[in-house]
Amino acid sequence: MMGPVLAACLLIILSAAWISQANGATCKKDGGVCTCNDQTKNVDCSSKKLTAIPSNIPVETTELRLNFNSLSKLSPKAFHHLSKLTYLSLSNNQLKSLPRGVFDSLTKLTYLTLSYNELQRLPDGVFDKLTKLTWLSLNTNKLQSLPHGVFDKLTELKDLTLYNNQLKSVPEGAFDFLEKLKMLQLQENPWDCTCNDILYMAKWLKKKQDEGLGGVDTAGCEEGGKAVLEITEEEAAEDCVYPNTTTAIPTTIITTLASSNDDDIPELPVPQENFQKFLGYQEPDHLPTQPQCLMSISGYLGLMMSLVLTSAAILYVIHFLKKA
The missing domain is CATH 1.10.287 (Helix Hairpins)
Structure with a gap:
């Protein structure tokens, strides 16, 4: 028997x-691409040429390194099962945007770096759930503006890096809730010191210089080389007009269109990408990497x-x- x-x-x-x-499998010991430490709960997926975040990252992970890869987009649920993360590095990738809610489950996160990417904007409320964050790195991207209130919930933040972007000003009140901030790096941005939008930042930096905040003098005007905190209301008297802002449609055009018959309105060509969006076509969230393809085959x-x-x-x- x-x-x-x-x-x-x-x-x-x-x-x-x-x-x-x-x-x-995610971890090397199981045939995956990442190095996992069961004792420290650290997962290192850096420098693996990844174009997508590996699946099945252990839910107990507290530190996750995804830097030096080829990530160009993130799924909105990329980290939804990693609620114990305290450290997340996404630097040195090719991220052009962030989806809404991508960090919402990371309520224990204290360290987040998104530096050395290609971010042009940030979605509203992208950091609102990260109330324990003490370090945020956004330097060396292509940010042209910041959403109103983007840092309002980060009351524990101590270090913020925004240098080497394309910022001309920050929204009114952008830094008002950062009472525990110790270091702020703002250099290598084209700060427009002729525009009155800069006055909030100039007055805030001047006040924080007197309180001993580090880095307040790193913001320099694009023209003249003067420190932003030295700008006066007389120097920044112009109204702010930047390219890429919404331009009003001339009244004459509106009147003409309103009085025209439907048959008189010319047919406008619709770009292919807009037509695809109209039909509900979407690019996949991510494509498998070469190591992941090999893993799938095996x-x-x-x-x-x-x-x-x-x-x-x-x-x-x-x-x-x-x-x-």
């Missing part, structure tokens, strides 16, 4: 192997082998049961 027992054990082992193959091969061996084990059991 040892035959059926051994076959049953083999069946259990193969079933476990099949489940493992089906779930995939997973399928392992799955097929497991099925073959499992079938053999079942036949083996049936054979011995018939003899018994």
